[in-house]
Amino acid sequence: MTRGLVEIGEPVRSGFVALVGRPNAGKSTLVNAVVGTKVAITSDTPQTTRHRLRAVLDRHDAQLVLVDTPGLHKPHDALGEELNRSALMALADVDVVALLVDSSKDVGTGDEWVARHVAESPARKLLVVTKADLVDEERLGRQLARARKLAPFDSAVVVSATECFNVDGFVSEAIELLPIGPRYFPRDMATDQPLEVMIAEFVREKVLHHTRDEVPHSVGVSIDELEFSEKGEGLYRIFATVFVERESQKGILIGKGGEMIKRLGSEARVDLERLLGSKVFLDLRVKVKKDWRRDASQIRRFGYGEGL
Ligand SMILES: Nc1nc2c(ncn2[C@@H]2O[C@H](COP(=O)(O)OP(=O)(O)OP(=O)(O)O)[C@@H](O)[C@H]2O)c(=O)[nH]1
Ligand SMILES: [Mg+2]
Numbered sequence: 001m002t003r004g005l006v007e008i009g010e011p012v013r014s015g016f017v018a019l020v021g022r023p024n025a026g027k028s029t030l031v032n033a034v035v036g037t038k039v040a041i042t043s044d045t046p047q048t049t050r051h052r053l054r055a056v057l058d059r060h061d062a063q064l065v066l067v068d069t070p071g072l073h074k075p076h077d078a079l080g081e082e083l084n085r086s087a088l089m090a091l092a093d094v095d096v097v098a099l100l101v102d103s104s105k106d107v108g109t110g111d112e113w114v115a116r117h118v119a120e121s122p123a124r125k126l127l128v129v130t131k132a133d134l135v136d137e138e139r140l141g142r143q144l145a146r147a148r149k150l151a152p153f154d155s156a157v158v159v160s161a162t163e164c165f166n167v168d169g170f171v172s173e174a175i176e177l178l179p180i181g182p183r184y185f186p187r188d189m190a191t192d193q194p195l196e197v198m199i200a201e202f203v204r205e206k207v208l209h210h211t212r213d214e215v216p217h218s219v220g221v222s223i224d225e226l227e228f229s230e231k232g233e234g235l236y237r238i239f240a241t242v243f244v245e246r247e248s249q250k251g252i253l254i255g256k257g258g259e260m261i262k263r264l265g266s267e268a269r270v271d272l273e274r275l276l277g278s279k280v281f282l283d284l285r286v287k288v289k290k291d292w293r294r295d296a297s298q299i300r301r302f303g304y305g306e307g308l
Helices: 003-009 027-035 078-092 109-120 137-148 167-176 195-210 247-254 256-276 296-302
Strands: 012-021 053-059 062-068 096-102 124-130 155-158 220-229 235-244 279-288
Touching (some): 012 027, 012 078, 027 062, 096 109, 124 167, 155 167, 195 220, 235 256, 247 256
Antiparallel strands (some): 053 062, 220 235
């Protein structure tokens, strides 16, 4: 038996920690900070994350599996309902639920609604007050006190994922709440997302960064072709389609003389080359699929929510 296999079988502290909270609370940013690499896309547009994903932090004494979820919100369409369903399902089957509360926004009815679901979960409960860099100590203390009242938490931490403040503290608290068990994933696995899903998400992130209003919400990305050629230094050839809901949105994404789509493509390519560790050729086209967010079967075809 190899050393690797022996280690996988050895009991350590291990298990699943779901990160839940309102849209934009900082869940995906914290996931990336914990695993030290970009596995989840992030943006200041609410409802960035559209499906549950797992990210793995493996240590000699523990394996922490973070479950990133879509932000819980009042849904306005079938997509919103599917995102909420997906996030709430994550609560059912984890060892720990971490409720993320943004320190820069007043604790409100949205947090209370999320917290009611958290309180009903049989899992251990960890409060995470995020974006500590945005507020002063006094406000941070007040937010912490208010958020503590939201649910019966086993412990609480304050973090700033962008400033890497107390991310270690979050990891220690989360691991402390985990049971003893096996390693659930191979030790070198950072995420369980299929490559095609990650590529589509990296492309969608660029659209979120460069568009406003309804456009970011109206975008869905599908990968039409993905092939790797080993010739020379190796090259991924990726053909993807960016779907929008209206002709006017298509115009925005293409931009004057194709300027916008070129920009989106070249920024996505840089990220994809880092992700894939290889040169990338990326072909993006834009198509209209009217009102796709109201169409449950199309939502699942994109893999959002519970996916296919
Ligand atoms: N200043 C500051 N900004 C942060 C921090 N963490 C996250 N953000 C920003 O907050 C915004 C939302 O972050 P995300 O990680 O995408 O939030 P999320 O909770 O995953 O959002 P959804 O997927 O929409 O539910 C992004 O613009 C992040 O850069 C932080 O610690 N400090
Ligand atoms: Mg997210």
